[in-house]
Amino acid sequence: MPKVIDDEKIFDAVMRTIIERGYAGATTKVLADAANMSEVTLFRKFGSKSELVKRAIQALVEQTDFESATKYTGNIQADLMRVLQAYQGSVVMHEKFFASLFSEISHTPELADSFSQPLALFRSIGELLTRYQKDGLLRKEHPYHAVASLLGPLVYTAMMRSTISGNFIPPIELKDHIALYLEGRLS
Numbered sequence: 001m002p003k004v005i006d007d008e009k010i011f012d013a014v015m016r017t018i019i020e021r022g023y024a025g026a027t028t029k030v031l032a033d034a035a036n037m038s039e040v041t042l043f044r045k046f047g048s049k050s051e052l053v054k055r056a057i058q059a060l061v062e063q064t065d066f067e068s069a070t071k072y073t074g075n076i077q078a079d080l081m082r083v084l085q086a087y088q089g090s091v092v093m094h095e096k097f098f099a100s101l102f103s104e105i106s107h108t109p110e111l112a113d114s115f116s117q118p119l120a121l122f123r124s125i126g127e128l129l130t131r132y133q134k135d136g137l138l139r140k141e142h143p144y145h146a147v148a149s150l151l152g153p154l155v156y157t158a159m160m161r162s163t164i165s166g167n168f169i170p171p172i173e174l175k176d177h178i179a180l181y182l183e184g185r186l187s
Helices: 006-023 029-032 039-046 049-064 076-090 092-105 110-132 143-163 174-183
Strands: none
Touching: 006 039, 006 049, 006 076, 006 092, 029 049, 039 049, 049 076, 049 092, 049 110, 076 092, 076 143, 076 174, 092 110, 092 143, 110 143, 143 174
16 A cells, blocks of 8 residues: 655655755755655655645645635734734744745746745735725725735844844734834824
């Protein structure tokens, strides 16, 4: 009977390996060894290294249920808190993995397709903020600028905390961040 392969364990091995070696250094042989499987089996299952990375990212996004996190309720503070908690629970928790990929995306074109689902999330957050702009609760600005302003401090803080030892930057208090975000954007 063939061995059942747990995709989640494969994705964890892929993320660990990319953090350690980068995308270029994470050959399919290295990834297969890290996932405790043959390179042939890995290739048959995923087709390519870029598809494997895309599926690992997709699994992270799906585990977080961003669809629920970006639903409009009419309570802007609660909606923003849900978005930030989901983002923090997925992307920030795996910031070293994403930082490794981002550092190589400009010279590795096949990685661009790996970010289609996170970009869809970015758009859905933008749609939520646009809804609040249309309701007159937020000032008008390009939705992607609004999303970048909302998520940017979390991304920056996570990157700094993961790259500089000593964690000299404290974690962001989400409630305070939302208050500051809204202070500059309320209509």
